[in-house]
Amino acid sequence: MKQLFIFLLVLAIYFPAGLIAQEESIYIKAGKLYDSKNNKLLKNKIIHIKGSKIIEIGEFESLPKNIQAIDLTGYTVLPGLIDAHTHVLFSQEANEDFAEHSIHSLTMESDALRILRGSKRAKSYLYQGITSIKDLGNSGLYLDVALRDAINEGTVEGPRIFASGPILAAKGGQIYGVLPEHQNIINLEYRIITGPEDAKNAVREHVNQNVDIIKICADNLPNKTYLTIDEIKAIVKTAHAYQLKVTAHCVTNQSAWNAIEAGVDGIEHGFNLADSTLTKMAENQIYLVPTENSKEYMNTYVKLAGYKENEIGWIDKYLNKMRNRLNKAIDKGVPIVAGSDNYTDIKVSRGESSFDMFQYYFDAGMKPLDILQSSTYISAKHLNKENEIGYIIPQANADIIAVKGDLINDFIPTIENVVFIMKNGKVYKNKSD
Ligand SMILES: [Zn+2]
Structure with a gap:
């Protein structure tokens, strides 16, 4: 018992509770994933998040066995x-x-x-x-x-x-x-x-x-x-x-x-x-x-x-x-x-x-993915922050959202239908179930 106590004490000193919680892995199963740099939609990707950062993007098969992922298979996943x-x-x-x-x-x-x-x-x-x-x-x-x-x-x-x-x-x-x-x-x-x-x-x-x-x-x-x-x-x-x-x-x-x-x-x-x-x-x-x-x-x-x-x-x-x-x-x-x-x-x-800006840009004739790129990758790039925000890549901040619907053919109702919000690895909304 005493040994266990010392072990826990050492654990507490070296790994404060906050730190352990922050380093937890989260996996997201994305049915569609918006690649904001190349301005296209990818299919069936796994996003691995650890703490506040994105670690890796892989195929569905890359999901480790017995791991419960956040299931966004029926949605389009975008950078915040x-x-x-x-x-x-x-x-x-x-x-x-x-x-x-x-x-x-x-x-x-x-x-x-x-x-x-x-x-x-x-x-x-x-x-x-x-x-x-x-x-x-x-x-x-x-x-x-x-x-x-x-x-x-x-x-x-x-x-x-x-x-x-x-x-x-x-x-x-x-x-x-x-x-x-x-x-x-x-x-x-x-x-x-x-x-x-x-x-x-x-x-x-x-x-x-x-x-x-x-x-x-x-x-x-x-x-x-x-x-x-x-x-x-x-x-x-x-x-x-x-x-x-x-x-x-x-x-x-x-x-x-x-x-x-x-x-x-x-x-x-x-x-x-x-x-x-x-x-x-x-x-x-x-x-x-x-x-x-x-x-x-x-x-x-x-x-x-x-x-x-x-x-x-x-x-x-x-x-x-x-x-x-x-x-x-x-x-x-x-x-x-x-x-x-x-x-x-x-x-x-x-x-x-x-959100009215999306309606205006759309009415003015901009294409849905171009509007999204202007509000993600291009916006980040002009702050020299494209490796941190606006782009789902390894080492970027885990700022991730998901929308329900068809972005290409039904843009405004879809972009307004945000079902999942994560910032810095923390989930603020999940209505995906
Ligand atoms: Zn102003």
């Missing part, structure tokens, strides 16, 4: 999805003005309340099958970084967060109309850049706070200020020296052109990109994150915003223009990364709202 453009620490009503809401939130919503609300939104992504998000600012002073760390340490549940910290922007940021004597409030939400030297310092401050990506506003519309090419160059050079990618919010074509000239890695929105700009993006393999919404979403939005029936004629025109731009980008070979940018409260969970 990625939304490349989120703002989990920000939410506004459809009828609210962005600048007024921002000032209200910055002066009347405590950081504590803001992060608690943000954590609920973040969690809704995970339970929708979006296991990673790139959270691109409007998150106070590094509240995104704090939320990321809280999720990583297991304090709260949520997706993997790649956090940008405060957006780097010219005077005033995107919060227009603020009087000179109150401009300091804007410093709580944006890192205002005052020249190329300051731009370098801003990146260093962000590096010091452990951000994962640098987000800039190349223009601040409807605020008329914008970053100069020299300022963006200083940002890009410093960020790249620290192995950080730079992604640029661009509404105008000119600001996108400036950002590309300065060497950014990606363009967010790009609503007004000229053909010549798209050509330059394709040549330099600069990715585009198209953040438009489906017609269905727009109809919900305008109703909540209080538009009258005769005031919504612009929706079709806007959607046509956006579809044209997206298809031109695809034809020219611009890498497309999927991102929702949904921060308006349309009375569903944020994660659910985010």
Whole structure:
């Protein structure tokens, strides 16, 4: 008995309970498996997971005898999805003005309340099958970084967060109309850049706070200020020296052109990109994150915003223009990364709202597997993370989901029917039985 006690004691010292549990093997039987790098569906694969990592992918016969696998034979197994453009620490009503809401939130919503609300939104992504998000600012002073760390340490549940910290922007940021004597409030939400030297310092401050990506506003519309090419160059050079990618919010074509000239890695929105700009993006393999919404979403939005029936004629025109731009980008070979940018409260969970991007890309003519590749492999690759997320391969994080249905012929109902969710080797949902 004494010997057994000593043995257990030694075991407990060398193999703490957490460690033993983490190293447990899990096997998944996938009827179909999405190979996100080669953009095709494979049949009858076994995924071996140990702890938080994927160990091996093999054929059905490779399943060790007497091992109970998670049976996803009747489903399609995919890497956890990625939304490349989120703002989990920000939410506004459809009828609210962005600048007024921002000032209200910055002066009347405590950081504590803001992060608690943000954590609920973040969690809704995970339970929708979006296991990673790139959270691109409007998150106070590094509240995104704090939320990321809280999720990583297991304090709260949520997706993997790649956090940008405060957006780097010219005077005033995107919060227009603020009087000179109150401009300091804007410093709580944006890192205002005052020249190329300051731009370098801003990146260093962000590096010091452990951000994962640098987000800039190349223009601040409807605020008329914008970053100069020299300022963006200083940002890009410093960020790249620290192995950080730079992604640029661009509404105008000119600001996108400036950002590309300065060497950014990606363009967010790009609503007004000229053909010549798209050509330059394709040549330099600069990715585009198209953040438009489906017609269905727009109809919900305008109703909540209080538009009258005769005031919504612009929706079709806007959607046509956006579809044209997206298809031109695809034809020219611009890498497309999927991102929702949904921060308006349309009375569903944020994660659910985010899924509208699939509907939009599909309506715009993208093929189902191409949409999936944009929200997995291509999204990960442009963060230099394709060996960690967005791709089911050995050594990657075990972020795995399964959907029920036919992805190729019935895309939207299928991608919305997520029956299994695993992040970091932990199962969050299993309705496969
Ligand atoms: Zn955004």
